Amino acid sequence: MKYFRSHILVCVDPECLKKGAHEVMDAIQDELVAQGLIDEVQVLETSRIGDCSQGPEIMVYPEGVHYGGLTVDDVPFLVEEHFLKGRIAKKFIIETEKAKDEELSAPTPKEMRVVLRNCGKIDPENIEDYIAEDGYQAVAKVLTSMTPDDVIDVMLKSGERGRGGAGFPTGKKWSFARASTETPKYTVCNADEGDPGAFMNRRVLEGDPHAVLEGMIIAGYTIGSNQGYIYCRAEYPVAVHTLNIAIEQARSLGLLGKNILGTGFDFDLEVRMGAGAFVCGEETALMASIEGKRGEPRPRPPFPAVKGLFAKPTNINNVESYANVPQIILKGADWYSSLGTEKSKGTKTFALAGDLKKPGLVEVPLGITLRELVYDVGGGIKDDKGFKAAQIGGPMGGCLPSKYLDLPVDYESLISAGAMMGSGGLIVLDDETCMVDIARYFMDFTQDESCGKCTPCRVGTRRILEILQNICDGKGKDGDIETLEYLCKEINAASLCGLGQGAPNPVISTLKHFRNEYEAHIYDKRCPAKVCKALIHYSITDGVCTGCTVCARNCPVNAISGERRQTHVIDPDICIRCGICAQVCNFNAVEVK
Known part of the structure; x- marks a missing residue:
């Protein structure tokens, strides 16, 4: 294991990436090599450090100095000043803005890291970095001084609720699995993060995998399980790689495997990869996939705590739920329950x-x-x-x-x-978003991800998608809204699993809050946000058009006609609604309705 006297954390949030974070990071590493410091200073990527307004931003530890506004040309001076001469490069320091009003100066910060506390701060492939941040102390405390009932009591008092979506109390779930008498029992981590635009679990697995392992070891001890599985989608190759390294390192130090810390408790872990089916985020479909079967949900009850993986009692939590556990054990239930609201803690x-x-x-x-x-x-x-x-x-x-x-x-x-x-x-x-198109987008996703096992989801989501597509294509008709409402109600009530039951929600909510947009699409044949191409109409305003012919020369389908210095005309039957005419017109003569 390597030890470094300094760590440089480079922010790789989208805003900093746009300003050249990766280029600055590469330049820092090259300069460290050139100065013979590469074995003394480690460079790591991290998520947001500040507000990214002065990106690219970096944080240097152990000093805790926050630099920003860096360019590749600034790197040689920064490395020489900070790491060779040991002086803070003041001209790059980001000064913390003073609170501008009472709300911003409130003692509770807007952001607070518990799950992400180590991400970007430690080397995820070095277990000793994690141990240096109180890693595996919670496991030691649990195995040497707490009974399973003590752990369940702490989890119940903490108020932690599962972070996978349903929000079921973690302590209660663990108590159900512990109460099951059949053996063996299994501990499962749902790392099958499939929501569009979501990458919370991925960041934890890639940046702090041992927190998840530690939480699973504690859960295994609590429910009486000796084997655990982390189900991670194959689209997360870095996370899978990091997890496997973490598991091997934990085994090598006696934190996984037989007789953990000499306490007589046995527990081991294995990573299983999913093929990317969204439905496998549902717990019963996930277990079927681990078993080597087609990833399809099954009716409940029996619930996993009674009959789960391999028909044995099983506890399933997601990445974030497990990552909270070590901190709850170390800092106490009262600390965790002081965060959040009365019913939603943490x-x-x-x-x-x-x-x-x-x-x-x-x-x-x-x-x-x-x-x-x-x-x-x-x-x-x-x-x-x-x-x-x-x-x-x-x-x-x-x-x-x-x-x-x-x-x-x-x-x-x-x-x-x-x-x-x-x-x-x-x-x-x-405010330039079409909410009908948004509903269509999400229904397209859920319909495509339906496993097809139950008819309400398989057929119902396809029918909803067809209606939404027709509405966006200008083919909506009277009665479509009522049909959508009926289908949403039936699919929600009759589908087998959470995917089908929740699939209509984007449609239900947009119908409730943006019904006028549906009506405009269907009855007025227009898209108020000017997003749905079939419902957009382009025309050229007489008296504004100068007849410069720029629009006609740029039209890809020759839909615009007219003499020079005369008002031009767009043929709606030929127009493909590409919008190029509006983009190139220098006189704002093209009207979009």
Whole structure:
């Protein structure tokens, strides 16, 4: 194992990447080699360090110095000044802005890292880095001084709820598996993160795999399990690689395998890769896949705690749920329950995506408002456009309009508003988004990912998609809205698993909050957001057009005609609605309706 006197963390959030983070990182490594420092200073990628406004940003430890605004040309001076001469390069320091109002200076920060505490701070392929950050102390505490009932009591008092989407109390789930008398028992980690735009679990697995292993060891001890499986999708090759290294290192130190820490407790882990089927994120389909069967859900009950993997009692939690456990054990139930709200304890990771100035991975206390997430953490809407909706909860989540911006982000509040927490995907949509098209997009995803086992999901989602596609293509008709509402209700009630039951949610929520857009598509044959091509109409305004012929010369299908210095005309039967005419017109003569 190598030991380094300094660590350089390079922010690789999208904003910093756009400003050249990878180029600066490569330049730093080259300069360290040139100065003979490569064996003394380690360079690591990390998620967001600051607000990325002065990117590329880096953090240097152990000093904790935050540098920003770096270019490749700045690197030689920085390396010489900081790592050779031992002086802080003051001209690159990012000064922390003073709070501009009372809200921003409140003692509770907008972001708080529990699950992500080590990501970017340690070398994920070096178990000693993790141990240096109190790693595996929770396992030692549990195995030497706590009974399984003690652990369950702590987990129940902490209030931690499963972070995979359903929000079921972790301690209660563990107690059910412990109460099952049949053996052997299995401990499973659901790392099959399939929501579009979600990468929370991936970041933990790639940056802090031992936290997940430690949480699983504690869970195994608590329920009486000696074997665990981490089910990770094959599209995460770096995560799989890092996990396998972590498992081997833990075995080599006696933290996995036989007689862990000399306590007589045996527990081992194995990584199983999924082929990328979204439905395998559902726990019964996941277990079928581990068993080598087709990834299809099965009816419940019996629940996994009674009859799960290989028909034996099984406990399943996701990556984030397990990663919380060591900190709960070490810092106590009262510490964890002090975070969040009365019924939604702790922090939650979110993958902020969509029309945001600062998209990326964040971790915040539950109970933060949607407004704070979008504007304070996410930086607001890109290009200073208006906020239209936030799609939260993944493909089975809901779209919340601006009237919910002050809604607390917790399990109960989101469900009452017609959305759900899900695994933590949050896509922000600006005021130029077509909500009918958004519903069509998510239904296309869920219909394609349906395993086909039950008729309501297999046939119902296809029928909804057909209707939505017709509406977007200008073929919507009277009665379509009522048919959609009926189909959504039936599919939600009759589908076998959570994928089918939740598939109609984006349609239900957009019908509820943006019904006028559906009506405009169907009855007025127009798309208010000007997104659906079949419902966009281009015309040239008489008196504004100068007859310069630029639009006609650039039209790819020769749909524009007219004499020079005369108003031109667009033939709607030929026009393919590509929008090039509006882009090239220098006089704003092309009107889009």
